Amino acid sequence: MLELIKKYINREKAPEMLRWPVIYTLGQAMVRSNLLRFPYRATALMVEYGLEETKKVYNRRLPFVWTSAFFPTELLHALGIPIFSPEVAAALAASFGFQEHFLKEAESRWWGRDNCSFHRCAIGGLFSRYYPLPSAFCASSHLCEGAVLMFSSLARVYNRPFLLLDVPVEQDDDSLSYVTGQLWQIISSLEEITGISFQHEKLQEAVANAEGTRRVLQKINELRLHPYSPFTAKEAFNFLYLNFTGLGSRAMLRVYETLAKELEERIRENNTFKKPPRFKLLWLHLPPFYRNNILEYLEEKGARVVFEEFNHVYWGAMDASRPLESIAGRMLSHFSYGHISRRIEIIKELAAKYDVDGVIHFSHWGCRQSCGSLRIIRDSLQKEGLPFLVLDGDCVDNRNYAPGQVQTRIDGFLEMLG
Amino acid sequence: MLVAGIDIGSLSTEVVILEKGKILAEIIISTGANSKVAAEKAMQMALEKSGLARDKLQYIIATGYGRVSAPFAHEKVTEITCHGRGAFYLDASVRTVIDIGGQDSKVIRLNSRGKVVDFVMNEKCAAGTGRFLEVMAHALEIDLPEMSRLAPLAKKGVTISSMCTVFAESEVISLIAEGCPREEIVKGIIASVVERTVSMANRVGLDGTVMMTGGVAKNAAVVKALQENLGLKIKVPQEPQVVGALGAALLAEEGLGKRGG
């Protein structure tokens, strides 16, 4: 089936098919009728939601936006504007094995292989008309500079508005009011672009959803402390789709509530791993999304990734009565932004909390923010006696992935832990 | 207690047979295109040399990038652990091991008990590896010992600016065409490998006695350049190429000891 679709992907007509609502309706029906099987009910709910959102962004009549990975999606959920996340779309393309076509398309248009492949893939997807052209490109400046440059460039190429949220490094009152002010401006720009009018209650609702989600996420993270926790890193990485697109939506809250309940049930019923791993590991940054067996291989060798940096709930309580300040506060509090000591402190905190034996950093080719301070991270972890492995690779472009070499490094690392 | 270690690298394959910590036989052959064939052949040669039948070997550990190509091995251990173990056995004051392998170069740090506590490997390309040296030697139409002989004759050495093996090769070819003396090019090539190794060594941090293992350690010019760059003395064992296989054999023996074999 996948091979058939892959064959189609090179054809001129294929991008058109993505616009057929029936595809998504069919997909949703398959999910609902259990024709497609998922490890959790929450996963099925997430897929259903994902299909609904995708249907909207491919519907030519509705306005929608591209958002960069760390843009505050609460604003868009408040306005009811569908979101297309190019990074998520790239990860999805890679997981289906379609990325190469898009990457080559981007490269042939002078987007060099030095750029992050999440972005190259997204650019190729847009150029080849597989990814939908939005009403506006919305990026935030924190963490990912690549997105800002790509979005602004695409906005110029396609003559669409580019909305930038500039997030300062300092976490003080001035920054808070600076970001809050910009959020207001972005809202009014979005009103103008889409013709949708802003309602304060909807924004409050979105922030209340985000706060509810934050609490459930914290609960899930606590459940993962269980020595036999059934929730694998692979599943956790799949749910990241929501973290990048869903915060502020009722759907994300519902998915995570369901997940928390299921995890509780499984733990209660001993439907968990039967024994604890030999080594517990913390994963930094993202994993590769194309077909690979890193996580399975670790498991096979008795090592389990028990937590991922990306699932850390870094922001504090959000107050629906002060919605924009709460969102601004969330933006400013990202632990990977600003002085590297912030990220290091969180890594140490997570390593201690999940009682890990070692830390793996997957260094994604072209991602400056995550790979920039590896030496400092390693030195700090070593002071704590925490072994640290850097795996060089690429999350989307499998041409930058050497399985044999990755395996040797993992083996060497596990031998070192043993 | 009879055990063996086999190190199947991309360029060469080595076997060491041990009896109660004493080396009975060591073999080095080139791997060639088929690592499985090389593994079998090297093991056979080592058995012949030691006058042993295969079933006398109680435990065999395979290491090196081709470690999966030795179906007769009881266990597979990475070259990181094996080089560390072998080097520590040869000199217990060793805390840092530098191994420039065929396609993987590494710097390994050991603690006072000889256990690996950290390591760094080259990124996924041939720059700074034995393969790089080999390709360049080929472009110069000389062999590796000749490289070692030529390097001290150079005055300044040229700069090879490309990290990529393919580009560096064409750079070397252009230098030859420009009439640049071979020894100057050789010095440049060695400097390029050394630069990569030094940056790895700095990443992992140098400590205690530094030992260099692997086939490239036989290249005196590389060792000399490394010593100058790192500003310290590097110890090279008598037969650096078999240290990985020796480490594998030692681990086989220790494992057997633990298991009471």
Ligand code: SF4
């Ligand atoms: S991997 Fe790094 S560069 Fe790429 S999208 Fe993510 S944050 Fe940006």
